[in-house]
Amino acid sequence: MNYKELADLLFPDAKPVSYYEEKYPARNLKEGAAVVRFAPSPTGFVHIGGLYQSIINRKLADQTGGVFILRIEDTDQKRQIENGVVQIVDSLKDFDIIPDEGMTGENTEKGIYGPYKQSDRKDIYQAFAKYLIEQGKAYPCFATPEELEEMRNKQEAAKIRPGYYGIWAKYRTLSVDEAAEKIKAGEPWVVRFKSMGQEDKKIKHHDLIKGNIEFPENDQDIVIIKADGLPTYHFAHAVDDHLMRVTHVVRADEWLSSVPLHLELFKALGFKTPKYAHTASIMKEDEGKKRKISKRKDPEAAVSYYHEEGIPSQAVCEYLLNIANSNFEGWRKANPDKDISEFKFELGKMSVSGAVFDLIKLLDVSKNVISKYTKERIYDEVLTWAKRYDTELEEMLQDKEYSLKVFGIERGNAKPRKDIAKWSDVKESIIYMYDNKFLNSNTEYQFGNINDKEEIKKILTSYMEKHFNMQDDKQTWFDKIKDLSEEFGYAREVKEYKQNPENYKGHVGDVSTVLRVALTGRQNTPDLYEIMQVLGEESIKTRMEKAKK
């Protein structure tokens, strides 16, 4: 028996690889176009690192006129979850990332290089495994888990490098006839790659992010087809990225150490190797040490977290883009109104080591992003968020016309307010503007410097009877507050007061504070004049009465 016959015995139905080579022809793209992919396993939510990869991939494809593929790596059936693919598609969509090709739903896809879900590509992998076996570059292995376990124990005890290689690769040297016998006898098998590498030889690799790296060659006879007939990651990576005509593999740097293996696999299969870009992981500070941000320990590792908190996806993307290319910040400052898509991203500018995720900084980015939104956009976004996460807020926003006025306070001008960093902050910052909330609450008035109850009552009464007029413009309005201040022995100007504090009980700021607290229950608010314009005469009068009680 020869290799060819052995291969036929193992995979009798597999098509020749030429069939697939023809089915998935080279792409007709312009020179320099990057074909990239994001290839998560559907094990649950999208990780912040996955989003990071996706943003980079999306930009690379956009900038070069290339293609961004979403492929699902579901070859480990033990880790599947319900609707895993939909969750990934939807999460990316939340951040405005739409792949050009690949999965679009749990079982739907677009593109002609599919299937894009690995579990649907079993035949393809087997065809290529068969091809390797035929050439003697792969072989069936009959090692049981117990055997492997024993081997590992021996290696550990002897303090030598663990793994299935060299003299430890027991079934590598099995004759074709012996192997065929075992197969016919029904013994379970996997397919292993027959590595020709030597551990004491070096291999050079140029990574688009990490630069030049030297590794020992791979000499492990890794499993390429598992007992269940599905491929391992390594084999699927080689076959898929070749057949999908991927040009640039952008993936997390935890894969860096398997580059020698991948290179050898591509070579054995006769594939052209793609360019690799290994991105540094996003880290988390934990008790003074850095570690990879983790799904299990860190809620902020899931992109859904940002959605729940109400941090606009644009802010998350800008923050991540800044981690990717730190010159983004400067670009944003110089081009405050441009779309992210105009920023020129460069792989070569990525940091080689992992950045600690900084939520405070993200919030700062977010604050700036939000400050540029129109009141209409803020209203829409807050409402959408509230519908999902805060019914009380949703209810408050029912009066759209009024809410727009609230969001319009100090907004839409040259120096918009920057006091909202996330939608979950909104309720607290505007709740007092709503009569049904404010008037029905037990407001604890803290009037600040002026705290004599009688004095406060007199000030409020005088203001409402003698000065208040809804029609006043801002200047007139404020002049009247100055008049009011003078009337009660407070300085018209803060400066006057500071020069001669003994002449006054306080200054116009103290009086303003009394009005502010009476109307809003707070000492700190946006511009009082604008607030009063929004509240309207009716509400102002009611609030004043409430405050006097």
Add this chain to the structure above:
RNA sequence: GGCCCCGUGGUCAAGCGGUUAAGACAUCGCCCUUUCACGGCGGAGACAUGGGUUCGAUUCCCGUCGGGGUCACCA
């Protein structure tokens, strides 16, 4: 432990043999201001460490220390 990568203020980071070692966030102070949020100005704060190489090292080389990644029929 083997292999690989990395080490500039609290965090993200410019820097590519000669710099007063940028900038952003955070922090502190002052100014602006009727409060707040902004905005402006300023302060404090860094080249892990020891050896080389060099007229000169944050920058190049080696060691040490520290951090990270990886060593599955998981991806």
